[in-house]
Amino acid sequence: MESSMTDSLESSEERLIASILAGVPCAGPAILLGAGHDAAVLRPSSGALDVVTTDAMVESVHWDDRLTPADVGYKLVAVNASDLGAMGARPGWALLCVALPDPPDTAWLSDFTTGLAEGLLAFDLALAGGDTVRAPGNRRFLSLTAGGRAARVIGRRGAVPGDVLWVTGWLGAAAAALLKPSPPEQLRIALARPRPPVAFGARLGESGLVNAMMDLSDGLACDLGRLCRASGVGVQVDETALPVHPLLLGSERTLALTGGEDYGLCFAAGAASTPRLLHLAAASDVSITAIGRFDDGDGPRLANGSWPSPSFEHFGHPGDADAF
Numbered sequence: 001m002e003s004s005m006t007d008s009l010e011s012s013e014e015r016l017i018a019s020i021l022a023g024v025p026c027a028g029p030a031i032l033l034g035a036g037h038d039a040a041v042l043r044p045s046s047g048a049l050d051v052v053t054t055d056a057m058v059e060s061v062h063w064d065d066r067l068t069p070a071d072v073g074y075k076l077v078a079v080n081a082s083d084l085g086a087m088g089a090r091p092g093w094a095l096l097c098v099a100l101p102d103p104p105d106t107a108w109l110s111d112f113t114t115g116l117a118e119g120l121l122a123f124d125l126a127l128a129g130g131d132t133v134r135a136p137g138n139r140r141f142l143s144l145t146a147g148g149r150a151a152r153v154i155g156r157r158g159a160v161p162g163d164v165l166w167v168t169g170w171l172g173a174a175a176a177a178l179l180k181p182s183p184p185e186q187l188r189i190a191l192a193r194p195r196p197p198v199a200f201g202a203r204l205g206e207s208g209l210v211n212a213m214m215d216l217s218d219g220l221a222c223d224l225g226r227l228c229r230a231s232g233v234g235v236q237v238d239e240t241a242l243p244v245h246p247l248l249l250g251s252e253r254t255l256a257l258t259g260g261e262d263y264g265l266c267f268a269a270g271a272a273s274t275p276r277l278l279h280l281a282a283a284s285d286v287s288i289t290a291i292g293r294f295d296d297g298d299g300p301r302l303a304n305g306s307w308p309s310p311s312f313e314h315f316g317h318p319g320d321a322d323a324f
């Protein structure tokens with residue numbers, strides 16, 4: 001980790017860096033030289049593709065006090081790992097950038113580091129380095145860049161007419177938690193501790209069964225439109241087949257379509273692959289549900305009713321989850 005701060009601040013920043021590094025996994029098979037140098041050195045890959053992603057979280061925009069500092073640390077890793085899995089990659093290394101108000105809240109940082117370590121361990125990532133800086137205001141800013149490797153990558157462009165549309169897990173729980181100032185714990189956990197099926201994504205990539213894939217960060221209403229545009233296809237979605245989270249009642253059930261932050265996978269695969277997909281999902285302890293069929297139409301549609309306009313907002317700030 002490197003600092004650009006003045007001498008007087010360097011010692012406190014070095015203490016911050018040391019406290020983060022002491023609490024998280026910093027070594028792994030992907031890292032040849034990690035934190036403690038001017039830059040990290042990754043091990044060369046033999047034939048595998050390097051896959052890299054980055055995701056930022058800003059206090060009051062991407063989280064509020066429904067998340068503990070440990071939740072924030074965990075989630076910062078989970079959302080990045082989710083993108084790696086969605087590409088069919090196995091996670092390996094991460095770089096962390098934190099901007100903290102001055103003076104830094106050491107108790108907050110300690111809890112954050114605990115959650116960060118939980119996330120890194122859960123998704124097989126090791127911290128290869130990073131940077132800490134002073135934030136000018138009173139909001140914390142966090143960014144993680146994560147990398148992994150894939151024998152072959154999937155992406156959003158390969159869906160073809162006739163493919164089946166699949167999603168993993170339950171939908172809508174995190175969005176329901178966002179609507180409640182004090183959500184019940186089962187919903188709060190869905191928001192604070194998402195469990196993207198990263199290893200399953202990698203297995204799907206290796207299986208060669210999947211034509212297009214992405215993770216559901218902003219909700220089906222938004223994300224499925226992106227996948228259709230990238231592939232140049234349409235899809236007819238069976239609303240009655242959606243795996244609505246069982247705790248969602250009444251009008252909340254529409255959040256399975258319009259809500260975000262579930263971090264499940266959405267993918268397209270040929271109908272003939274269904275038995276092998278179901279077997280792979282069962283072997284990976286992941287539930288998958290077929291919810292539609294791709295065609296040569298224009299974007300996603302519902303059998304009964306119009307496709308909802310994307311309405312997902314992070315804590316009242318629309319559209320800021322659209323990574324590129």
Ligand SMILES: [Mg+2]
Binds near residue numbers: 083086323
């Ligand atoms: Mg994504």
